[in-house]
Amino acid sequence: MNAHGPSPSPHPSARRSEAPLLEVRDLTVEFKTRHGEVRALDRVSFDLRAGETLGIVGESGSGKSVTARSIMRLLPRNARVTGGEIRYDGRDLLTLSDREFRGIRGKAISMVLQDPLTSLNPVFRIGWQVGEAVTIQQGLRGAARDARSVDLLRGVNIPAPEIRLHNYPHEMSGGMRQRVVSATALAGNPRILICDEPTTALDATIQAQFLNLLRGLQEAYGLAIIFITHDFSVVAEMCDRVAVMYSGQIRERGDVFEIFDHPAHPYTRALLASVPKLGETERLTTIPGQPPSSANKLPGCAFAPRCPIADSVCHASEPPDMALRDDHTSLCWRAQ
Amino acid sequence: MSAMTADVPVLEFRNASKHFALSRDRVVRALDGIDLVLEAGQTIGVVGESGCGKTTLSKLALMLQRPTGGEVLFRDMEVGAFGREDWRRFRTSVQAVFQDPWSSLNPRMRVIDIIAEPLVASSSMPRVEREARAARLMDDVGLPRAFLSRFPHELSGGQRQRVAIARALSIEPRLIVLDEPVSSLDVSIRSQVINLLKDLQEQRGYGYLLIGHDLATVAYISHRIAVMYLGRIVEINTSAELISDPKHPYTQGLLAAHLADHPAQRGRNVPLGGEVPSPLSPPPGCHFHTRCPKAMEICSRVEPMSISSGAGLVACHLYGQAG
Numbered sequence A: 001m002n003a004h005g006p007s008p009s010p011h012p013s014a015r016r017s018e019a020p021l022l023e024v025r026d027l028t029v030e031f032k033t034r035h036g037e038v039r040a041l042d043r044v045s046f047d048l049r050a051g052e053t054l055g056i057v058g059e060s061g062s063g064k065s066v067t068a069r070s071i072m073r074l075l076p077r078n079a080r081v082t083g084g085e086i087r088y089d090g091r092d093l094l095t096l097s098d099r100e101f102r103g104i105r106g107k108a109i110s111m112v113l114q115d116p117l118t119s120l121n122p123v124f125r126i127g128w129q130v131g132e133a134v135t136i137q138q139g140l141r142g143a144a145r146d147a148r149s150v151d152l153l154r155g156v157n158i159p160a161p162e163i164r165l166h167n168y169p170h171e172m173s174g175g176m177r178q179r180v181v182s183a184t185a186l187a188g189n190p191r192i193l194i195c196d197e198p199t200t201a202l203d204a205t206i207q208a209q210f211l212n213l214l215r216g217l218q219e220a221y222g223l224a225i226i227f228i229t230h231d232f233s234v235v236a237e238m239c240d241r242v243a244v245m246y247s248g249q250i251r252e253r254g255d256v257f258e259i260f261d262h263p264a265h266p267y268t269r270a271l272l273a274s275v276p277k278l279g280e281t282e283r284l285t286t287i288p289g290q291p292p293s294s295a296n297k298l299p300g301c302a303f304a305p306r307c308p309i310a311d312s313v314c315h316a317s318e319p320p321d322m323a324l325r326d327d328h329t330s331l332c333w334r335a336q
Numbered sequence B: 001m002s003a004m005t006a007d008v009p010v011l012e013f014r015n016a017s018k019h020f021a022l023s024r025d026r027v028v029r030a031l032d033g034i035d036l037v038l039e040a041g042q043t044i045g046v047v048g049e050s051g052c053g054k055t056t057l058s059k060l061a062l063m064l065q066r067p068t069g070g071e072v073l074f075r076d077m078e079v080g081a082f083g084r085e086d087w088r089r090f091r092t093s094v095q096a097v098f099q100d101p102w103s104s105l106n107p108r109m110r111v112i113d114i115i116a117e118p119l120v121a122s123s124s125m126p127r128v129e130r131e132a133r134a135a136r137l138m139d140d141v142g143l144p145r146a147f148l149s150r151f152p153h154e155l156s157g158g159q160r161q162r163v164a165i166a167r168a169l170s171i172e173p174r175l176i177v178l179d180e181p182v183s184s185l186d187v188s189i190r191s192q193v194i195n196l197l198k199d200l201q202e203q204r205g206y207g208y209l210l211i212g213h214d215l216a217t218v219a220y221i222s223h224r225i226a227v228m229y230l231g232r233i234v235e236i237n238t239s240a241e242l243i244s245d246p247k248h249p250y251t252q253g254l255l256a257a258h259l260a261d262h263p264a265q266r267g268r269n270v271p272l273g274g275e276v277p278s279p280l281s282p283p284p285g286c287h288f289h290t291r292c293p294k295a296m297e298i299c300s301r302v303e304p305m306s307i308s309s310g311a312g313l314v315a316c317h318l319y320g321q322a323g
Helices: A065-070 A126-138 A140-157 A172-185 A204-221 A231-237 A256-259 A265-275 A312-316 B054-061 B085-091 B112-122 B127-139 B145-148 B157-169 B187-204 B215-220 B239-243 B249-257
Strands: A022-033 A036-048 A052-055 A080-088 A109-112 A192-196 A224-229 A241-246 A248-256 A321-323 A329-331 B011-023 B026-038 B043-047 B069-074 B092-096 B175-181 B206-209 B222-231 B232-238 B308-309 B312-315
Touching: A022 A065, A036 A065, A036 A080, A036 A248, A052 A065, A052 A172, A052 A231, A065 A080, A065 A109, A065 A192, A109 A172, A126 A140, A126 A172, A126 A312, A126 B175, A140 A172, A172 A204, A192 A204, A192 B043, A192 B175, A204 A231, A231 A312, A241 A256, A241 A265, A241 B308, A248 A265, A248 B054, A265 B187, A312 B112, A312 B127, B011 B054, B026 B054, B043 B054, B043 B187, B043 B312, B054 B206, B092 B157, B112 B127, B112 B145, B112 B157, B127 B145, B127 B157, B157 B187, B187 B215, B215 B239, B222 B239, B222 B249, B232 B239, B232 B249
Parallel strands: A052 A224, A052 A241, A109 A192, A192 A224, B043 B206, B043 B222, B092 B175, B175 B206
Antiparallel strands: A022 A036, A022 A080, A241 A248, A248 A329, A321 A329, B011 B026, B011 B069, B222 B232, B232 B312, B308 B312
């Protein structure tokens, strides 16, 4: 419904020039733990434009999933957004009541999680679960709901969808289950789809199939996608722009070609060099040390203890967000 | 340590099969006619989608399961013929590193005891010596000796995996089965562990049987790669040749599933369609023919024989006549 409503932008097809669909500004999230308040996100800012794919890359604990979950209001109970804005369609989503937010979740912004086995309920048939989403998102019931469910399953290339509706999740393969989850996510015709490591649990062949499907869906639905991943090859394959996260902050941000060809942050550079490339045999670059635990924050740049070019400034004070070429920024004292 | 005899393969599969009977007429052919030779100091990588038999292969290599047909040999000795002393020798020569360092380390043991445990089980080495050995192994895997008194939950995933590797090295094994050793680790930690595994092999001549799913990582570590599909090896070759000149359409499909290393390469590959069929009722003839873009009439009738191709072997009718 929402996707067919009046568009906030006068040029819905122009990708570069129009106002962003989603603006995240200085988003800060804290978790209450036994060791006190822990800052999981620290002033995270990014834009998502209509129809584009933004990759958010990071390792475990970097805050990439927390970012996704704060947008969807799916944070655990001990987490709290303590600052910032999430603007969609001219409104700050953080100011909406839970009731108002139901008009956003699934309808404007939807999400696909990593493990399709846990996002589907094992005791209900596929048809019931897709149908539930259709009822909630579009108010359809009975034959209209079933017809729409079949359409959705067909849209994600599930063969013989009329038969598949009667299957339980355990009767389907991982790749098929992830397609069902995507169909459910698309039931409300969202404009933004957040994918949190949707292919990590899948075989490489099935991952490639799923990414291909996602590209097709993006085209068909005019989706803007936020792709949360730890895998730079998924970024290379899918994303228009990239944000690299480390220790709760976006360290570097820019066009995907720019990031691959001219990575400015030492962390991005090291990550790109530490992944084996097909057919190459040179020794891999390693990043010494361990990712920091967010519990004990040191002064200065959080990456400094592992950084090959850190100097005394880096250890002493937090780096500024340096603007480089065009859209490219790097949170680093030494960025050029 | 005893002298390495380089001429005898560490591990050999001779026409080995593993069938699981679910009922009288339902048999899962998890492995079917596997031939594989692993020389000392070498790594064979095994790739294929889930359900292709990789894990069963590793269980047979560890002698956790016996083949239902053919033979599995450890240093020219057939497992079935193992006597008491042979088993002792086997267990003091073979180790494994598994995917998940959270479940493969005993949470109630300290690191020092975890690493020294294989020595307790396999030798009468005095405690002091064992602990000195554990400390040296910490150096080898790049962990601070101070961690020896810690428990696994006090370590990160990468550190735990290093402990698992140190434990595997404690008895100077000849063969280490590596079952997805880096897939559960963070990207920045993976390259540390990969480099470590390569260095240790170069210094000490371990044989590695590496089970993996990321072709680039497997190719980076392995000398040769065996590609498995529904219980059979469909192609085996040196890593370099398999990557640059894949013969079997399934190998080509796996390579096509490899994602771009740079955005300029995106979307260049048409991924392999379909999924692995149930091993309960594998397609007749060549198991792969139902997904093969180059399938011919013969493929659904006749199982292809392995024929040599360059430095390797391929089982595909496309190369039947030319070979």
